Amino acid sequence: MATISLPERITKSYRLQQTIKRIYCYFVLALLAFLCIFPLWTLMVNMTRNNGQIQSGFSWWFGSDFLANMKKCFNDTHLPVQTALLNSFAVSLSTSILSCYFSCLTAFVFNIYTFKGKKFFFTAIMLIMMIPTQVSALGFVQMMRAINATNLLWPLVIPSICSPIVFFYINQYMESILPFELIEAARVDGCSEIGIFHRIVIPIMKPALAVQFIFTFVGSWNNYFIPALLIDKSGKMTLPLVIASVKASDPSTFDLGKVYCLVGVSIIPLVLVYLVFSRFILRGMTEGAVKG
Amino acid sequence: MDRLSQRKQGSHIHYGKWAYIFLVPFILAFFLFQFIPLFQTLYYSFFTYYDDMLSPTVGPTWSGLDNFKYIFTSSTLRPISFLGLSFGSVKFPDFWYYLINTILIWLIGFIPQILISLQLAIWFTDIKLNLKFQKIWKTVIYMPNLIMAAAFGMLFLMIFARNGPVMATLVDWKWLTNPIDVGNTQIGTRLIIAFLDFLMWFGNTTILLMAGVMGIDNSIFESALLDGASSRTIFHKITMPLLKPIFIYVVITSMIGGIQLFDVAQIFTQQTGGPSASSYTLMMWLYNLISNKENYGEAGALSFVMFVITAVLSVTVYKIIHPRINPAKDEALSRKKRIREYKDSPFTQAELANKTSLSENGVK
Numbered sequence: 001m002a003t004i005s006l007p008e009r010i011t012k013s014y015r016l017q018q019t020i021k022r023i024y025c026y027f028v029l030a031l032l033a034f035l036c037i038f039p040l041w042t043l044m045v046n047m048t049r050n051n052g053q054i055q056s057g058f059s060w061w062f063g064s065d066f067l068a069n070m071k072k073c074f075n076d077t078h079l080p081v082q083t084a085l086l087n088s089f090a091v092s093l094s095t096s097i098l099s100c101y102f103s104c105l106t107a108f109v110f111n112i113y114t115f116k117g118k119k120f121f122f123t124a125i126m127l128i129m130m131i132p133t134q135v136s137a138l139g140f141v142q143m144m145r146a147i148n149a150t151n152l153l154w155p156l157v158i159p160s161i162c163s164p165i166v167f168f169y170i171n172q173y174m175e176s177i178l179p180f181e182l183i184e185a186a187r188v189d190g191c192s193e194i195g196i197f198h199r200i201v202i203p204i205m206k207p208a209l210a211v212q213f214i215f216t217f218v219g220s221w222n223n224y225f226i227p228a229l230l231i232d233k234s235g236k237m238t239l240p241l242v243i244a245s246v247k248a249s250d251p252s253t254f255d256l257g258k259v260y261c262l263v264g265v266s267i268i269p270l271v272l273v274y275l276v277f278s279r280f281i282l283r284g285m286t287e288g289a290v291k292g
Numbered sequence: 293m294d295r296l297s298q299r300k301q302g303s304h305i306h307y308g309k310w311a312y313i314f315l316v317p318f319i320l321a322f323f324l325f326q327f328i329p330l331f332q333t334l335y336y337s338f339f340t341y342y343d344d345m346l347s348p349t350v351g352p353t354w355s356g357l358d359n360f361k362y363i364f365t366s367s368t369l370r371p372i373s374f375l376g377l378s379f380g381s382v383k384f385p386d387f388w389y390y391l392i393n394t395i396l397i398w399l400i401g402f403i404p405q406i407l408i409s410l411q412l413a414i415w416f417t418d419i420k421l422n423l424k425f426q427k428i429w430k431t432v433i434y435m436p437n438l439i440m441a442a443a444f445g446m447l448f449l450m451i452f453a454r455n456g457p458v459m460a461t462l463v464d465w466k467w468l469t470n471p472i473d474v475g476n477t478q479i480g481t482r483l484i485i486a487f488l489d490f491l492m493w494f495g496n497t498t499i500l501l502m503a504g505v506m507g508i509d510n511s512i513f514e515s516a517l518l519d520g521a522s523s524r525t526i527f528h529k530i531t532m533p534l535l536k537p538i539f540i541y542v543v544i545t546s547m548i549g550g551i552q553l554f555d556v557a558q559i560f561t562q563q564t565g566g567p568s569a570s571s572y573t574l575m576m577w578l579y580n581l582i583s584n585k586e587n588y589g590e591a592g593a594l595s596f597v598m599f600v601i602t603a604v605l606s607v608t609v610y611k612i613i614h615p616r617i618n619p620a621k622d623e624a625l626s627r628k629k630r631i632r633e634y635k636d637s638p639f640t641q642a643e644l645a646n647k648t649s650l651s652e653n654g655v656k
Contacts, residue, residue: 058457130606139329
């Protein structure tokens, strides 16, 4: 960006004014950053303190009961944390793989082929994107109840084959990057159509797929509404359901150290992943947050 | 260009069938898991249809608009209180009560969110101000957006508990003599849920608005500066008018999100909706109708209403982002023209700006 020379403006008082404004900005930013970090800090501190310590007051620094809390959290008979962690991981992983793979395949179709109804299909997908899943949740739950598919994990995974938002993002990226000549060359060399997709398109699309993988993983990991309607058996619960099953009024299950650990197990892995990949995530965010 | 399009046309003859084959999984999943459920939801809203604990399923029998009548007329006695003073109670329709709750919580969270985000977006993009460590600030303020809302709700339930850290600190600082049970006050519950909403989304909004500001042609700002415009004038006469599409987009998408408020409220109030259901949202009602009452007719009617609300909002969004997603002109326009159109759309500008801002961070 070009800098503008405005000599009359760059006086001492002007500079002072700017410095004061800058200090004010940093102060506000620090305050907001504090608001963002404070809950997480409290979480981490309280994961390491026992119930009595947490009940008796607040501390800025760690205690020594982390392992004991974790043990209590994972061995609790009321809270199936262990299975929930595995379930959540399995569901999120397969959801993100499915949605990325099939969205990429669909984007491939729209970018490479000309076929009848292309315009219709594209507009249809754009419209689906606007319908929140909660609105059709009732019909979905009813359908799953009718075929006895409640308390199973696959109903949380399979519908993600159709993820219009992921498709939309990947399609945008593919439009700007995929060279048609490469596809032609592969065809001339005798590559099959699905082979072209696997060997050429997917490797080229890796950056976009990675961003969407993270977003869908997070979305699925945090998903609460649909699982809450479909699952009530403790063996099939995902983490949000376990958190929802904690009753603050029941002192027998409400050991605070344990509950903090449960919350920590649900939050901290993703925060760590986020901090490692924050650059990609922030870059992909503007485009990924179309649905808001 | 000509040869390319010829080849493309040629490919259409040989390869078109693959398009349909590859589309099958996506379309099939859509029909099975979205279209049919949506249709069913709307269809059963005109039927009496529920699961009774004692008898087998009742219905479906056609009942016209009865379910809608129920949704709009069912009412409950609600106590009226203001600033701790009680003024008796009044029969209030549930739908409007829950809608007001939902909108109120959304507004309490959204007004500071949009104001702060706008201010941050302007600061981050201000050349003269030249804030350092932008990457770190952005990383931190965006972080809450990725946190599981349910876990966040539980965490805040504990943090704002009577014996939680916040009350302890306030008592320590002598701002309070006795800790308050915030979760037991109407205004407290609403404020905390709204605050959580604010915390989770203000980073996201900041980055979106920032991208919007950076998409504005820099020379406009420069000439305004040369003409001696104050930063206030620049904001009102240049930044805001040019930012308007993205600003509206942010407001409406947030509205769509706000109307669906569920996770945080559900967990924070332990599924009760807070004192006298003051934080009971429309989605919580829907959840209750499906999960506990198992009344598919009434739940369908409520879904229908929500569908209409979101559809109206969504169409507005669609209209705003339309230039960006226009496949209709796919064949009609040459590729070059399409690219130019894509590049000129304010959203692409915003995206591009965001990309460069992140890669060239600090270089001003």
